[in-house]
Amino acid sequence: MDLQKQIAKAHSKENAQTIAKYVGKNAQRFNELMQLFFHDEYRVSQRAAHAVSHCVDKYPKLLEPYISQMIENLKANPKVAIKRNTVRLLQKQEIPEESQGLLLDKCFEYLTSAKETTAVKAFSMTIAHNLTKIYPELKSELKIVIKDLIQHATPGVINRGKKILADLG
Incomplete structure (x- = not known):
């Protein structure tokens, strides 16, 4: 699956779940998704954040390598969807x-x-x-x-x- 193309299809819970199911607990696929989470284009990062949430709800350890980068990203004052998903995910992380x-x-x-x-x-x-x-x-x-x-x-x-x-x- 081309994650960026799949993200572009729709902004919906169903699409986010489809992406999360594809990613599963695969660290390499999750890395691809996280690159989209940090994407410059808001629509891409917003939709990726939704899928990331579904992945991390099921496999919280996937997020560990990205925690510091997510916190650093808050310094750039991201749009509300990224900010909201970041702090939502971080409340359950070390x-x-x-x-x-x-x-x-x-x-x-x-x-x-x-x-x-x-x-x-x-x-x-x-x-x-x-x-x-x-x-x-x-x-x-x-x-x-x-x-x-x-x-x-x-x-x-x-x-x-x-x-x-x-x-x-």
Whole structure:
């Protein structure tokens, strides 16, 4: 299968699942898909991100070699679909030590931005919470940010925020 041609066919759950099924747990095919995830053309990267999500949901280890590159990609302020899929995928991954600081900075940036989407905020909150297990000194800062955030947030963010605040103590 030519992944780029398949991605160009349609932006749908069915197409993303077709691609994910083809990729399976094959690291070489996943690498091809990740090159499309990082593609300059938004439509290509957006559709690839959808397929990547399906692959990683089934085979999370496939993402490990790309975690640092995905975090670096956040510095370029990618369009919302890439940002959303990146933080969604990273909330269940072990983050390399050398990338933790950058990712944490981006998560706090997303949490405090009035323009950020609900999904990006919710996933960022989870990542920041996960990183407080490594850096407990950040718990108080995260609590302050979440308390401020949930005052004017959507129900999804409020719900996740309250769960994380309860866990933080």
